[in-house]
Amino acid sequence: MTAWRDLVFGPGRAVVVLALTQILTWGILIYPPVLTMPLLTAAHGWSLAFGMAGFTLGLVTSGLLSPYVGGLIDRHGGNVVMASGALAGALGLALMPVAMHPVAYFACWLLLGTAMATNLYDPAFATLTRIFGANARRQITFVTFAGGFASTVGWPATHLLLAKLGWQGTYLTFAAVFAFVVAPLHAFALPRHVADMPVSVPQTAAAPAQAFLPPAGAAFLLLATAFALYSFILSGVTSNLLALLDRGGLGAAEAVAVGAMFGPAQVASRLADFVLAKRTHPLWIARGAVVLVASAFALLALLGVSFPVAALFAIGFGAANGVMTIARGALPLLMFGPVGYGRVIGRIARPAQFVQAFAPFVVASAVQTLPDRGVLVLGAVAALVVLGCFLGIKTPGDARR
Structure with a gap:
């Protein structure tokens, strides 16, 4: 009640x-x-x-x-x-x-x-x-x-x-x-309730280690770069997926059916994260999601476009994006804390939205000039670069070990 x-x-x-x-x-x-x-x-x-x-x-x-x-x-x-x-x-x-x-x-x-x-x-x-x-x-x-x-x-x-x-x-x-x-x-x-935020105090030799990282330096740059490059992949692929599938030989009805699988996979992965939130770490969730994206690109590049393979690609990419959206909100909170969170997440969002705006045109140009397999391989490589950024990030708990 x-x-x-x-x-x-x-x-x-x-x-x-x-x-x-x-x-x-x-x-x-x-x-x-x-x-x-x-x-x-x-x-x-x-x-x-x-x-x-x-x-x-x-x-x-x-x-x-x-x-x-x-x-x-x-x-x-x-x-x-x-x-x-x-x-x-x-x-x-x-x-x-x-x-x-x-x-x-x-x-x-x-x-x-x-x-x-x-x-x-x-x-x-x-x-x-x-x-x-x-x-x-x-x-x-x-x-x-x-x-x-x-x-x-x-x-x-x-x-x-x-x-x-x-x-x-x-x-x-x-x-x-x-x-x-x-x-x-x-x-x-919307309620006007405000959470009790931790008060920042000067650190002394006897004081415990800082609970959160400052929103600057290598950790912040790696996080912002990872989400920006991932936004580029997402925006570029979703805006050009039907064209890629059409060039691969799928009919219009099959291509639309493949595209329709993205949303349910996204919702299903978010539901799983909601159920398991207390037992999962958002950084490992992000890393796993990017591995899934790279695998989806590699699968489509190696096996070629067919309805079953394209469906697996859409489901894997959709599931990964579902939890990556959550990670974009949860990781800055975990790493940098709730104080000033709005401005921090806005700074992370800025480069991501810039590249998201231009990705459809860049990827469309690549689709027109490169073979489909080359475009997919570039997508897998970009996902691996994102993974490298996430692997280079250490949370405040890692820093104290």
């Missing part, structure tokens, strides 16, 4: 609120462009590449703002920051149907980039850490578990809205969801 009361009246309410809003924000900001962009660009007479440049601008804007957003959440909480960002997103979505000039179109994406920086996983992790402190890992896991359903909800909902309302009506509906659902939930339903 106490647990249920906490989910309604106590700090635990943050998990319920953010689980719902993550589904909505990912399902509106990230997944729909692949469906809406062909219609929008055709209506304006623009190329699809020009239209997608707006999405890239949104991601770059999000990366630029991430550390500042995290710092604001550290100081003021998610209520003010996430709600304000949701209203900025609502404005950008509402203006999109009337943004006929390229400058106006890119201005909309600046607003949507602000919404990304203030409403996706990183600000949600910062909000949870401000509320639950160093014990936020399970809450982070649950929110990412719910967020894994965003594509399951976002793509069918977008397809239905496009069929019923057209692309303009779809964007106006999304704007209404942000203005009248997401923003009020963040403003009024």
Whole structure:
């Protein structure tokens, strides 16, 4: 009974609120462009590449703002920051149907980039850490578990809205969801509870070793590099997977079926992490996930594209990404502690979002100029570099041994 009361009246309410809003924000900001962009660009007479440049601008804007957003959440909480960002997103979505000039179109994406920086996983992790402190890992896991359903909800909902309302009506509906659902939930339903944070004291010869590492130096650089390179792999592969499978000989229905396996595998691995969170270490989880990614690339490169092999690739990659998202929230908390966590995770997110924005174009160029096996081998090598970064990281507990 106490647990249920906490989910309604106590700090635990943050998990319920953010689980719902993550589904909505990912399902509106990230997944729909692949469906809406062909219609929008055709209506304006623009190329699809020009239209997608707006999405890239949104991601770059999000990366630029991430550390500042995290710092604001550290100081003021998610209520003010996430709600304000949701209203900025609502404005950008509402203006999109009337943004006929390229400058106006890119201005909309600046607003949507602000919404990304203030409403996706990183600000949600910062909000949870401000509320639950160093014990936020399970809450982070649950929110990412719910967020894994965003594509399951976002793509069918977008397809239905496009069929019923057209692309303009779809964007106006999304704007209404942000203005009248997401923003009020963040403003009024997120609890304002703040965890008791450890107070930093000067170290003396007799004092125990520092519990957390400073967010600087080799450990921080290795962590930021690992997540940035992994984001490059993820963004590049997911945006070009169907093209690779098509070139490998799979039919359209088979390729779509393979792509559909990514989401369930992602959710299943997050559920497993949620159940086993007290018995697993996020650094070893990250290392294992990257080994799985490298193995998936090697399998597809060695055996070639067939439906069973491609399905194994999608399931392995999806399962790995499911727990890597959790590691991105849990590892900085474990290594650097809850004090200033929002700004730390924002600094880690910045390079990851930059490379995520440009990865689809880079990988698409590689797909066009290199043989498929060469592209897959490069993916496996990149995953091994990520693994090397994670292997070079030592947690505070390792440093004391």
